[in-house]
Amino acid sequence: MAARPARGHVVLLSGGMDSATVLATAVRAGGPVHALTLHYGQRHARELAAARALARHFRVREHQVLRLPIGPILRSALTDPSRPLPRGWTRRSKGSIPPTYVPARNTIFLSIALGYAESRGLDTIWIGANAIDYSGYPDCRPEYLRAFERLARLATKTGVEGSTRFRVRAPLLRLTKAEIVRLGEKLGVPWGLTWSCYEGADRPCGRCDSCRWRAKGFREAGRPDPALAGPRPRSRRR
Amino acid sequence: MAARPARGHVVLLSGGMDSATVLATAVRAGGPVHALTLHYGQRHARELAAARALARHFRVREHQVLRLPIGPILRSALTDPSRPLPRGWTRRSKGSIPPTYVPARNTIFLSIALGYAESRGLDTIWIGANAIDYSGYPDCRPEYLRAFERLARLATKTGVEGSTRFRVRAPLLRLTKAEIVRLGEKLGVPWGLTWSCYEGADRPCGRCDSCRWRAKGFREAGRPDPALAGPRPRSRRR
Numbered sequence: 001m002a003a004r005p006a007r008g009h010v011v012l013l014s015g016g017m018d019s020a021t022v023l024a025t026a027v028r029a030g031g032p033v034h035a036l037t038l039h040y041g042q043r044h045a046r047e048l049a050a051a052r053a054l055a056r057h058f059r060v061r062e063h064q065v066l067r068l069p070i071g072p073i074l075r076s077a078l079t080d081p082s083r084p085l086p087r088g089w090t091r092r093s094k095g096s097i098p099p100t101y102v103p104a105r106n107t108i109f110l111s112i113a114l115g116y117a118e119s120r121g122l123d124t125i126w127i128g129a130n131a132i133d134y135s136g137y138p139d140c141r142p143e144y145l146r147a148f149e150r151l152a153r154l155a156t157k158t159g160v161e162g163s164t165r166f167r168v169r170a171p172l173l174r175l176t177k178a179e180i181v182r183l184g185e186k187l188g189v190p191w192g193l194t195w196s197c198y199e200g201a202d203r204p205c206g207r208c209d210s211c212r213w214r215a216k217g218f219r220e221a222g223r224p225d226p227a228l229a230g231p232r233p234r235s236r237r238r
Numbered sequence: 239m240a241a242r243p244a245r246g247h248v249v250l251l252s253g254g255m256d257s258a259t260v261l262a263t264a265v266r267a268g269g270p271v272h273a274l275t276l277h278y279g280q281r282h283a284r285e286l287a288a289a290r291a292l293a294r295h296f297r298v299r300e301h302q303v304l305r306l307p308i309g310p311i312l313r314s315a316l317t318d319p320s321r322p323l324p325r326g327w328t329r330r331s332k333g334s335i336p337p338t339y340v341p342a343r344n345t346i347f348l349s350i351a352l353g354y355a356e357s358r359g360l361d362t363i364w365i366g367a368n369a370i371d372y373s374g375y376p377d378c379r380p381e382y383l384r385a386f387e388r389l390a391r392l393a394t395k396t397g398v399e400g401s402t403r404f405r406v407r408a409p410l411l412r413l414t415k416a417e418i419v420r421l422g423e424k425l426g427v428p429w430g431l432t433w434s435c436y437e438g439a440d441r442p443c444g445r446c447d448s449c450r451w452r453a454k455g456f457r458e459a460g461r462p463d464p465a466l467a468g469p470r471p472r473s474r475r476r
Binding site for chain 1: 274302304305306307308310311312313335339340341342343344345346348349350352353354356357376377379381382385386388389390392393394395397398399
């Protein structure tokens with residue numbers, strides 16, 4: 001993927017199937033891999049356990065889990081318990097931004113990953129951003145990610161000195177959910193360890209936007225989702 | 239300063255004399271003012287009380303104080319208790335970056351301020367960055383701040399939609415410390431409420447880099463520093 005080998009990787013790892021696939025891709029690229037899990041009061045705190053399990057599975061050199069108390073200052077359906085989570089829609093009109101948008105979320109995440117990367121002498125930041133199909137977030141677009149790379153070179157000591165050329169890798173950027181499933185299978189992602197549901201219950205709700213996109217991905221890839229194996233609660237509908 | 243009136247302001251307020259002067263400038267500009275204090279384990283936690291006092295003094299609409307647990311992942315003399323704080327030097331060679339540099343600090347701060355601004359419908363972010371005299375940080379340079387503005391327009395819902403044009407204001411960017419003292423005096427900054435020392439003791443140490451720059455500023459502006467009024471501990475040297 002890269003013209004020259006990376007000095008080392010920081011992977012933004014939420015615990016979902018996308019970031020798990022990104023982690024597997026970074027591991028495959030070679031070099032030291034660090035994982036960074038940033039938690040900001042979003043409802044699916046259940047993902048944290050998934051992130052820890054994935055970091056162990058892929059034997060990352062270091063896994064940092066930080067709780068950012070930014071929920072109260074950022075308004076979003078994902079962080080505000082009084083706002084309902086989106087349900088029952090799977091495709092929105094072209095160009096519209098979903099209600100789960102969190103203001104400046106990826107900029108905050110990438111900034112912290114940048115500081116972490118520079119502190120550890122790493123040069124490549126990996127993020128599960130996706131511009132196709134189910135995203136629609138402004139901070140998941142290629143032009144945004146390139147702008148962040150340019151900023152990173154101006155923002156840092158080693159960037160300004162020229163000793164590090166920070167790069168942002170978003171290997172899922174142009175993949176559909178089904179293609180992500182196929183890529184993850186190829187790389188040996190343990191889907192059973194991942195967690196995608198916006199709700200924090202024992203089992204995925206199957207109804208939230210994230211569950212629906214996940215189900216669509218596995219269905220279109222013609223694969224069963226191991227996270228859904230075993231008996232389901234009777235009250236649950238698909 | 240601005241060609242059209244701002245919709246509202248977010249001021250990054252540390253509690254030091256610089257951010258206090260920036261807050262006074264934002265208040266003078268007109269429109270709602272919010273203050274955001276981000277604390278990341280740096281040694282001068284004493285600044286938090288100063289930030290709260292300044293926010294009250296200037297009657298901001300909202301003051302958010304967030305503790306970011308990023309100290310362990312960012313290496314710097316300011317966040318690592320095992321590294322000595324710089325002392326006894328007041329001017330470094332041109333272009334060199336001081337040991338108090340915190341990787342990606344301003345990018346992390348501006349990103350959170352951006353999310354806060356968008357969440358509250360505000361468009362102007364104020365920061366006490368300074369490119370003259372006592373700074374030398376890569377993320378205090380004009381080209382960095384302009385790059386962040388460009389990123390902000392790509393990163394956000396309202397930026398992409400064109401309803402908000404986010405701006406970063408750094409009114410101290412080209413001022414010497416003495417000029418900051420004079421500007422602050424003109425705007426009625428209550429210096430006695432501010433805190434600049436890197437140490438968290440009851441009184442400023444007078445020896446750290448921040449104390450020395452502050453003293454130099456007041457001296458060259460021909461003003462007394464009200465924070466130094468009253469009897470001094472005998473052991474203290476200037």
